[in-house]
Amino acid sequence: MGLAHTIWISLLGAAWVALLGGRRPGAARAVALITSLAGLISGLVGALGFGVGNELVTLWRVPWVPGLGIDFHLAADGVSVVMVLLTGIAAVAGVLFSWNIEHRSNEFFGLYLLLIAGVYGVFLSFDLFQFFAFYELAIVPKYFLIAIWGSTRREYGAMKLALYSFVGSAMVLVGVLAMVVVSGNGSFDMVKLASTPLPVGFQAWAFPLVFVGFAILAGLWPFHTWAPTGHVAAPTAASMLLAGVVMKLGAYGALRVAMMLMPLGAKQWGGVVAGLAVVGIVYAALVALVQTDFKFVIGYSSVSHMGFVLLGLAAANPRGVAGAVLQMFSHGVIAGLLFGVVGRMVYERTHTRELSLLEGLRLARLLPFAGVIFVLASVASMGLPGFSGFVAELQVLMGAWQAFPAAALAAGVGVVLSVAFTLRVVQRAFLPDDTVPVTEPEHRLAPITVPEKLGALLLLGVSLWVGIAPRGLMEWIDAGLASPGFATLRSTMGWP
Amino acid sequence: MAMNYLDLARLAAAEILLVVTALVVLSVDLGLRQCDDLARRTRWAVALGVAGCVSAVVILWELVPEGAMPAGMFASDALTRGVKAGVLLLTAGSLLLSRGIRFTPHVGEYVATVILGAVGMLLIVSSENVLILFLALELASLCLYILTGFDKRSAQGTEAALKYFLFGGMAGAVLLFGLSLVYGATGAIEFGKIAQGVAESGVSPVLLMGLVMVMVGLGFKVASAPFHFWAPDAYQAAPTPAAGFIAAGSKVASFFILAKLAESAFGPAMGSSAWGRFAPGWSPVLATMAAMSMVWGNLAALMQTNVKRLLAYSAVAHAGYTLVAIAAGGPEGLSAVTFYAVTYAITTLGAFGVVGLVESATGGAELDHFAGLVKRSPRLAVCLGIFVLSLAGIPPLAGFFGKFYLFLVALDGSVGSLGLLWLVALGAATTCVSFYYYLVLLKKVFVEDAVMPERAAPGTGVESAVVWASTILVVLLGCFPGWILTPLRSALMAVGW
Numbered sequence: 001m002g003l004a005h006t007i008w009i010s011l012l013g014a015a016w017v018a019l020l021g022g023r024r025p026g027a028a029r030a031v032a033l034i035t036s037l038a039g040l041i042s043g044l045v046g047a048l049g050f051g052v053g054n055e056l057v058t059l060w061r062v063p064w065v066p067g068l069g070i071d072f073h074l075a076a077d078g079v080s081v082v083m084v085l086l087t088g089i090a091a092v093a094g095v096l097f098s099w100n101i102e103h104r105s106n107e108f109f110g111l112y113l114l115l116i117a118g119v120y121g122v123f124l125s126f127d128l129f130q131f132f133a134f135y136e137l138a139i140v141p142k143y144f145l146i147a148i149w150g151s152t153r154r155e156y157g158a159m160k161l162a163l164y165s166f167v168g169s170a171m172v173l174v175g176v177l178a179m180v181v182v183s184g185n186g187s188f189d190m191v192k193l194a195s196t197p198l199p200v201g202f203q204a205w206a207f208p209l210v211f212v213g214f215a216i217l218a219g220l221w222p223f224h225t226w227a228p229t230g231h232v233a234a235p236t237a238a239s240m241l242l243a244g245v246v247m248k249l250g251a252y253g254a255l256r257v258a259m260m261l262m263p264l265g266a267k268q269w270g271g272v273v274a275g276l277a278v279v280g281i282v283y284a285a286l287v288a289l290v291q292t293d294f295k296f297v298i299g300y301s302s303v304s305h306m307g308f309v310l311l312g313l314a315a316a317n318p319r320g321v322a323g324a325v326l327q328m329f330s331h332g333v334i335a336g337l338l339f340g341v342v343g344r345m346v347y348e349r350t351h352t353r354e355l356s357l358l359e360g361l362r363l364a365r366l367l368p369f370a371g372v373i374f375v376l377a378s379v380a381s382m383g384l385p386g387f388s389g390f391v392a393e394l395q396v397l398m399g400a401w402q403a404f405p406a407a408a409l410a411a412g413v414g415v416v417l418s419v420a421f422t423l424r425v426v427q428r429a430f431l432p433d434d435t436v437p438v439t440e441p442e443h444r445l446a447p448i449t450v451p452e453k454l455g456a457l458l459l460l461g462v463s464l465w466v467g468i469a470p471r472g473l474m475e476w477i478d479a480g481l482a483s484p485g486f487a488t489l490r491s492t493m494g495w496p
Numbered sequence: 497m498a499m500n501y502l503d504l505a506r507l508a509a510a511e512i513l514l515v516v517t518a519l520v521v522l523s524v525d526l527g528l529r530q531c532d533d534l535a536r537r538t539r540w541a542v543a544l545g546v547a548g549c550v551s552a553v554v555i556l557w558e559l560v561p562e563g564a565m566p567a568g569m570f571a572s573d574a575l576t577r578g579v580k581a582g583v584l585l586l587t588a589g590s591l592l593l594s595r596g597i598r599f600t601p602h603v604g605e606y607v608a609t610v611i612l613g614a615v616g617m618l619l620i621v622s623s624e625n626v627l628i629l630f631l632a633l634e635l636a637s638l639c640l641y642i643l644t645g646f647d648k649r650s651a652q653g654t655e656a657a658l659k660y661f662l663f664g665g666m667a668g669a670v671l672l673f674g675l676s677l678v679y680g681a682t683g684a685i686e687f688g689k690i691a692q693g694v695a696e697s698g699v700s701p702v703l704l705m706g707l708v709m710v711m712v713g714l715g716f717k718v719a720s721a722p723f724h725f726w727a728p729d730a731y732q733a734a735p736t737p738a739a740g741f742i743a744a745g746s747k748v749a750s751f752f753i754l755a756k757l758a759e760s761a762f763g764p765a766m767g768s769s770a771w772g773r774f775a776p777g778w779s780p781v782l783a784t785m786a787a788m789s790m791v792w793g794n795l796a797a798l799m800q801t802n803v804k805r806l807l808a809y810s811a812v813a814h815a816g817y818t819l820v821a822i823a824a825g826g827p828e829g830l831s832a833v834t835f836y837a838v839t840y841a842i843t844t845l846g847a848f849g850v851v852g853l854v855e856s857a858t859g860g861a862e863l864d865h866f867a868g869l870v871k872r873s874p875r876l877a878v879c880l881g882i883f884v885l886s887l888a889g890i891p892p893l894a895g896f897f898g899k900f901y902l903f904l905v906a907l908d909g910s911v912g913s914l915g916l917l918w919l920v921a922l923g924a925a926t927t928c929v930s931f932y933y934y935l936v937l938l939k940k941v942f943v944e945d946a947v948m949p950e951r952a953a954p955g956t957g958v959e960s961a962v963v964w965a966s967t968i969l970v971v972l973l974g975c976f977p978g979w980i981l982t983p984l985r986s987a988l989m990a991v992g993w
Contacts, residue, residue: 064978065897065977065978065981066978066981066982067978067981067982067985068901068904068981129900132891132900133891133892133896134891136890136891136896137890137891137892139890140885140890143935143938144938144942144943147939147942147943148942148943155939155943159932159935159939162931162935163928163931163932166927166928166931167928170924170925170927170928171924173900173903173924174903174917174920174921174924177900177903177904177907177920178907178914178917180904181904181907181908181913181914182913182914
């Protein structure tokens with residue numbers, strides 16, 4: 001068991017589920033749970049065995065396409081370890097929150113596990129070709145998960161999301177190929193590429209191409225519009241994964257490929273990226289403030305919180321980037337939880353997400369567990385101390401303050417706005433004041449099931465753990481940023 | 497050097513065997529015609545044809561030596577043998593897909609025509625002399641025209657065949673005219689001698705005229721825009737297995753010879769298609785055709801409601817991607833083109849196999865006939881999904897690596913580092929367009945419910961086997977592209993590229 005096994009376990013699980021046939025949903029979800037748990041445990045074992053040295057550990061390396069300099073190269077540094085753990089947690093929670101999928105369940109879980117395998121693969125890839133292959137592998141399952149099992153305008157949301165992702169990856173493809181050709185190494189090895197200085201003039205246009213290509217998936221304003229529609233259309237587990245890990249793929253790619261391989265470009269474009277990130281934070285928060293659909297609020301809040309990740313990356317100093325990585329982890333857990341509550345606990349019982357209708361139901365009374373969890377998740381999401389969001393966003397703001405004080409101030413406004421829209425949605429969905437007339441639900445709401453409770457507690461616990469004791473993750477992240485891969489980035493940016 | 501017929505017979509043993517096979521098929525069918533059992537006759541004809549193709553592959557490997565006839569009349573080396581084996585296996589696949597044909601009582605003629613077409617394609621691959629090349633191209637094309645119109649009851653088929661024939665005749669004339677101008681400018685008809693002539697006399701206006709005409713003529717064969725108008729009609733109206741043959745085998749041969757001709761005969765007249773540094777030669781001609789094909793093929797495919805037409809426009813777009821690598825030139829270009837053409841052909845053959853099966857079960861190949869396919873025949877749907885995703889360039893399928901390699905070669909090519917960036921960027925942008933219509937087809941298959949009543953499909957074991965074999969190949973070649981790439985590159989090295 002180790003980090004590399006996460007990929008194979010998920011792939012095998014996907015194949016196993018697919019071969020089960022569609023008649024036994026129970027078996028399909030059991031296999032999915034076993035697989036995702038095995039993936040999480042394998043990731044944990046690998047992570048614990050990883051230590052906190054500043055090294056880049058090669059897990060598996062074989063020549064893949066001889067003659068073109070393409071290797072199958074699985075490796076990990078501290079940053080990868082953190083992302084692998086996040087993926088494992090999100091995957092298990094996602095399965096727990098989709099325990100009620102009966103329709104074509106084997107296909108659902110097969111695609112789900114395929115997506116997870118692709119995500120693990122991206123986080124552990126240190127060969128550019130392989131990185132890109134895993135990155136694209138994750139696009140197709142997303143489309144089907146949303147188009148087949150989704151809700152509101154699912155085909156539209158799915159297509160929009162798939163096309164945005166594909167456009168992003170096409171930009172990345174052009175940039176990646178150009179990078180390899182210009183480097184003259186004849187090799188796709190990312191560490192080797194990172195140590196080959198590319199001409200400034202080249203980085204000046206290739207960096208924005210690759211960075212934006214990845215950041216589309218991270219919800220970079222103004223290319224974020226796929227995210228709210230996609231999240232809303234997606235079934236619960238898929239929106240948990242979308243917000244929880246897929247958006248992180250974009251941010252991770254922006255860091256691992258765009259910034260690590262083209263630090264000069266990152267230096268040049270840092271200000272622009274910071275500007276876009278701040279606009280995203282504030283704009284998405286304002287939009288979230290006026291949504292009438294419960295899930296749209298969470299969708300826009302995701303875009304807003306992902307803005308912090310991009311802001312931290314743009315700051316490009318140790319605090320900022322470490323904060324960005326931690327924010328990826330933190331937001332992955334919290335957004336997963338929020339989507340779980342909205343999509344599974346509320347929507348699948350009330351069959352509405354309109355806040356004006358939910359107000360009358362007094363959900364805190366009907367679904368007390370969901371109410372408590374949602375309030376706690378909101379507290380975490382607003383960035384209150386004690387939860388992971390606080391540690392992460394604080395570091396991002398500190399980093400941004402050093403690099404772009406104006407941007408940090410504007411992002412601070414974003415924090416306030418995020419409190420505003422979060423409190424608004426908590427109040428309207430769960431704790432409306434007494435002037436709102438009470439309506440009885442059309443049918444009795446089923447009680448919250450055990451898998452849902454387990455999933456919610458898992459995510460909440462992780463957020464709490466990171467909030468109280470962020471040191472464990474921070475050590476990995478700092479070690480990761482001190483690993484050989486980031487050497488050129490560190491020296492270019494003048495990190496101590 | 498005098499020509500020795502025994503040597504020729506040994507070099508061309510595979511082609512000779514195929515011609516004999518065609519004759520045997522015809523005579524056996526003639527004998528069986530007494531019993532008037534169409535299914536039985538089809539079985540025999542297809543079995544004989546496939547046996548011929550397979551034994552031709554064996555002969556290629558075991559019997560045919562390396563060598564060449566004088567004046568480039570016929571060349572055999574590791575590279576051509578590999579490509580020929582690919583063409584033969586694709587032909588065998590198309591024949592197997594034809595096992596359920598019900599559109600004609602003339603089964604023997606049908607199979608014989610396919611095999612003679614394959615002979616033409618093999619000769620194309622082996623030619624290093626423009627005269628032989630022209631004759632071989634005409635042999636292959638004539639067979640394809642006939643196959644397109646083989647369903648005599650279908651007015652549409654006849655129309656498409658006529659259109660194909662008239663356009664093809666024009667294209668052939670242009671090609672021949674171009675070749676005569678090239679001969680006028682260089683005084684040679686052999687690839688190597690032409691290259692010498694070009695190198696000595698430089699790029700003259702006459703030669704350029706000739707070059708453009710040759711590229712146009714061959715552009716027609718590979719269905720590159722703006723010479724693609726025959727393709728949608730031919731793909732749609734031809735009997736589906738024949739369409740698969742046109743789309744798969746013939747493309748491999750045409751792309752291969754286009755790349756080989758450009759590189760080995762016209763190498764010195766390459767010109768440049770690098771942005772801002774354009775210079776006259778074949779490279780800018782091909783780059784223009786590539787750009788037009790990628791844009792037009794993908795945009796036109798958006799509007800299609802018939803899956804065969806959609807595949808035709810997607811073929812136009814794929815011709816564009818392939819031409820990008822040819823325009824980049826160099827041995828890596830030839831390697832990328834061959835890899836792409838072969839994997840593309842396997843994918844397309846499989847896709848036409850699925851289309852044929854769906855057609856025979858639902859009576860049509862409109863998008864609506866594919867709705868809800870996953871519920872009726874999940875395995876077929878998965879296969880189609882894999883083919884379509886490979887065409888869209890999704891990993892880990894063969895189409896992904898093929899496209900990656902093409903674009904890499906184009907950027908790294910002899911045009912100079914990043915010279916073709918504009919073409920690659922255009923290619924990547926149009927791939928995004930293509931992703932939309934591929935997803936629309938997949939949405940029909942996997943997301944929507946059936947809207948067409950379904951008839952009971954006849955026994956389709958062999959067809960399914962071909963589809964499965966293609967699926968497995970598409971996946972495996974995507975995961976392990978080295979399986980083709982390594983021998984391909986060493987063959988290129990052996991030939992001295």
